Amino acid sequence: xxxxxxxxxxxxxxxEKQDITNTxxxxxxxxxxxxxxxxxxxxxxxxAKGLLNYEKYQALQLTDAGEKMALNIVRKHRLWxxxxxxxxxxxxxxxxxxxxxxxHETSDFLAEKISEYLGHPKFDPHGxxxxxxxxxxxxxxxxIALINAEENKTYVISRLMSEDKEFFEFCALNGIxxxxxxxxxxxxxxxxxxxxxxxxxTIILNQDFTQIIYVxxxx
Amino acid sequence: xxxxxxxxxxxxxxxEKQDITNTxxxxxxxxxxxxxxxxxxxxxxxxAKGLLNYEKYQALQLTDAGEKMALNIVRKHRLWxxxxxxxxxxxxxxxxxxxxxxxHETSDFLAEKISEYLGHPKFDPHGxxxxxxxxxxxxxxxxIALINAEENKTYVISRLMSEDKEFFEFCALNGIxxxxxxxxxxxxxxxxxxxxxxxxxTIILNQDFTQIIYVxxxx
DNA sequence: TTTAATTTTTAAGCTTGCTTAAATATTTTG
DNA sequence: CAAAATATTTAAGCAAGCTTAAAAATTAAA
Ligand SMILES: [Mn+2]
Ligand SMILES: [Mn+2]
Ligand SMILES: [Mn+2]
Ligand SMILES: [Mn+2]
Numbered sequence: 001x002x003x004x005x006x007x008x009x010x011x012x013x014x015x016e017k018q019d020i021t022n023t024x025x026x027x028x029x030x031x032x033x034x035x036x037x038x039x040x041x042x043x044x045x046x047x048a049k050g051l052l053n054y055e056k057y058q059a060l061q062l063t064d065a066g067e068k069m070a071l072n073i074v075r076k077h078r079l080w081x082x083x084x085x086x087x088x089x090x091x092x093x094x095x096x097x098x099x100x101x102x103x104h105e106t107s108d109f110l111a112e113k114i115s116e117y118l119g120h121p122k123f124d125p126h127g128x129x130x131x132x133x134x135x136x137x138x139x140x141x142x143x144i145a146l147i148n149a150e151e152n153k154t155y156v157i158s159r160l161m162s163e164d165k166e167f168f169e170f171c172a173l174n175g176i177x178x179x180x181x182x183x184x185x186x187x188x189x190x191x192x193x194x195x196x197x198x199x200x201x202t203i204i205l206n207q208d209f210t211q212i213i214y215v216x217x218x219x
Numbered sequence: 220x221x222x223x224x225x226x227x228x229x230x231x232x233x234x235e236k237q238d239i240t241n242t243x244x245x246x247x248x249x250x251x252x253x254x255x256x257x258x259x260x261x262x263x264x265x266x267a268k269g270l271l272n273y274e275k276y277q278a279l280q281l282t283d284a285g286e287k288m289a290l291n292i293v294r295k296h297r298l299w300x301x302x303x304x305x306x307x308x309x310x311x312x313x314x315x316x317x318x319x320x321x322x323h324e325t326s327d328f329l330a331e332k333i334s335e336y337l338g339h340p341k342f343d344p345h346g347x348x349x350x351x352x353x354x355x356x357x358x359x360x361x362x363i364a365l366i367n368a369e370e371n372k373t374y375v376i377s378r379l380m381s382e383d384k385e386f387f388e389f390c391a392l393n394g395i396x397x398x399x400x401x402x403x404x405x406x407x408x409x410x411x412x413x414x415x416x417x418x419x420x421t422i423i424l425n426q427d428f429t430q431i432i433y434v435x436x437x438x
Numbered sequence: 439t440t441t442a443a444t445t446t447t448t449a450a451g452c453t454t455g456c457t458t459a460a461a462t463a464t465t466t467t468g
Numbered sequence: 469c470a471a472a473a474t475a476t477t478t479a480a481g482c483a484a485g486c487t488t489a490a491a492a493a494t495t496a497a498a
Contacts, residue, residue, distance in 0.1 A: 004455060026475060038456055040477055045454090057463065057476065088332040098329050105320035113307040223485060245445060257486055259447055264484090276446065276493065 003104045006073050007032060008042050009051060012062055013070035018161060023059045071135035077103040078124035078131075079114045085125040086118065092125060092160065092168040108133070127159030127178045127214065142217075146182075146194055147210035154183045155215035162212045170209075175199040182215060222323045225292050226251060227261050228270060231279055232289035237380060242278045290354035296322040297343035297350075298333045304344040305337065311344060311379065311387040327352070346378030346397045346433065361436075365401075365413055366429035373402045374434035381431045389428075394418040401434060 011031045015023045029039035047054035051066035062070060080099040084090045090098070112133060115121070122139050124130055129137045143158040157180050160171060171177060175198050185195040185202065192207040205213070230250045234242045248258035266273035270285035281289060299318040303309045309317070331352060334340070341358050343349055348356045362377040376399050379390060390396060394417050404414040404421065411426040424432070 002454075024476080034455085035457065036476065037458080037478080042455080084329075084332075087336060088329075090332065094328070098326060101324035101326075102321065105324050107317060107320075109313070110303075110317050113303075113309065117306060221484075243446080253485085254487065255446065256448080256488080261485080 001069065004042070005046065005051075006069070006104050008039075008046065009062065009066050009070045010073045010077075012052065012060055013067065013074065016062070023061070024057075025060065028060065068135050071131040071137075072108075073103050075131040075133075075135070076106045076111050078128055079111055079118070079121075080106070081124045081126070082118050082121050082130070083114050091172060093165040095125060096163055123178070125178055126161070127157070128161075143214040144216075145211050146184075146196070146205065146213040146215055147187075147192070147207060149184045149187070149194070149215055151184050151187055154181055154218055156180070156218055157182055157213065158216045159214035160212065161214060167209070167212070174201065174203060176213065181218075220288065223261070224265065224270075225288070225323050227258075227265065228281065228285050228289045229292045229296075231271065231281055232286065232293065235281070242280070243276075244279065247279065287354050290350040290356075291327075292322050294350040294352075294354070295325045295330050297347055298330055298337070298340075299325070300343045300345070301337050301340050301349070302333050310391060312384040314344060315382055342397070344397055345380070346376070347380075362433040363435075364430050365403075365415070365424065365432040365434055366406075366411070366426060368403045368406070368413070368434055370403050370406055373400055373437055375399070375437055376401055376432065377435045378433035379431065380433060386428070386431070393420065393422060395432065400437075 008028065011028050012023050015021065015027060015031065019027075021027050025039035025043055026036045028043075029036045032039070043052065043054045043060055046052050046066070050063055051069065052063055053061045077099045080102045081095040084095040084098055085092075115130075115133070120132075121130055127143075129139045129141065131137050141159075146155075149155055157176060157178055160168070160176070160178065162168070176182070180198065183197040185197055187194055192210075194205045194210045196203055196205060227247065230247050231242050234240065234246060234250065238246075240246050244258035244262050245255050247262075248255045251258070262271065262273045262279055265271050265285070269282055270288060271282055272280045296318045299321045300314040303314040303317055304311075334349075334352070339351075340349055346362075348358045348360065350356050360378075365374075368374055376395060376397055379387070379395070379397065381387070395401070399417065402416040404416055406413055411429075413424045413429045415422050415424060
């Protein structure tokens with residue numbers, strides 16, 4: 001399957017998993033930077049290939065085959081991110097940028113080698129789960145967005161759900177990193193701000209950030 | 220530049236460096252598994268881009284810009300081979316197969332990270348020189364084909380100039396590996412066979428192999 | 439050196455993955 | 469609930485990278 005098809009299928013998958021928005025062609029077109037017409041066109045082609053269900057004016061839905069393909073690409077993407085992060089200490093933004101390309105030119109054979117080398121990790125450096133070789137995600141995500149965290153509790157950062165360079169730079173500068181501890185000082189309900197302590201520093205985050213930083217309670 | 224263009228330019232470069240055959244479109248077409256017509260077509264397009272000189276019925280010649288591009292791809296190819304060989308202990312055939320794809324999706328940034336990690340190696344696991352970040356090959360190749368080696372001398376294997384899976388499997392089985400020692404027992408002039416000792420084993424090689432195994436004298 | 443074989447080029451056409459512009463349907467709003 | 473705004477689809481077209489078939493040139497052979 002072509003790079004265009006792989007990115008299309010993956011975009012639908014990610015949209016279903018992460019975003020509030022629906023998966024109509026226009027949304028996918030937006031994510032991929034192509035025209036609505038191109039997305040509608042591609043949707044029809046992929047429906048003919050049995051990768052998704054297409055009905056005029058309705059949201060696109062991956063078939064089992066389509067989801068399997070998406071998970072295969074996602075696996076390779078996240079394995080590359082994990083490898084590049086570990087080996088070369090590249091930033092969250094850099095690893096994503098490189099993985100976006102490498103994911104399409106990676107054999108299942110090589111993906112397995114990378115996975116082995118890393119000890120079959122279950123999460124990538126953003127905290128996203130890595131599907132296994134069968135395309136299954138076996139971990140259960142119990143994490144919550146920071147905006148929903150409770151005052152006076154301490155959490156572990158479990159996921160940074162973004163692809164934005166500036167956000168990752170902010171995180172790197174302030175110790176907001178997968179696995180680090182974070183304490184909630186106060187939730188300001190009206191202004192949707194969250195005051196936290198991390199690395200002994202006090203920081204106030206707005207909604208843009210507290211909705212994409214996920215944490216797990218410490219037990 | 221597209222994958223098709225990169226592979227085309229690289230094929231001309233490799234053909235000039237390694238093969239006896241000329242670089243007319245038909246030869247390149249053969250290497251790439253495309254039709255002569257497609258190769259002629261591409262040659263014209265690349266001439267328009269200033270990557271090569273094209274004259275009807277003549278051999279294709281890379282311009283400086285074309286050679287620079289080829290060296291950039293070759294660098295990435297060989298760095299990947301070195302990395303995959305070191306990290307995952309993959310075979311000479313496997314690393315080549317994967318590098319053939321990864322080379323096109325590797326940023327200069329990532330290539331430099333790989334090079335750094337490996338200590339800026341000058342040769343890949345096949346013994347081929349790795350161009351530096353400026354596209355220069357600074358090493359001088361003094362090696363000779365085994366067919367031209369002298370009887371009763373011992374050499375170091377410096378290069379395995381092939382892309383054939385079976386050949387690499389033979390090499391792996393018999394300790395024919397970059398850096399290993401090899402002694403020439405006898406050169407049979409008429410039959411073009413070469414008797415060698417490697418790893419205390421006596422092996423007789425025919426011309427097909429002695430022309431692609433390169434060695435350096437031990438000083 | 440003329441003929442035959444081979445190679446290269448030209449021509450026509452196909453698929454993929456895009457584009458823009460116009461038509462049509464859906465969704466939102468007054 | 470009708471009008472306006474928005475989103476989706478259809479239609480027409482383009483560039484890249486291929487193909488096969490035929491024409492033209494080169495190279496090898498007799
Ligand atoms: Mn990513
Ligand atoms: Mn991608
Ligand atoms: Mn190689
Ligand atoms: Mn390649």
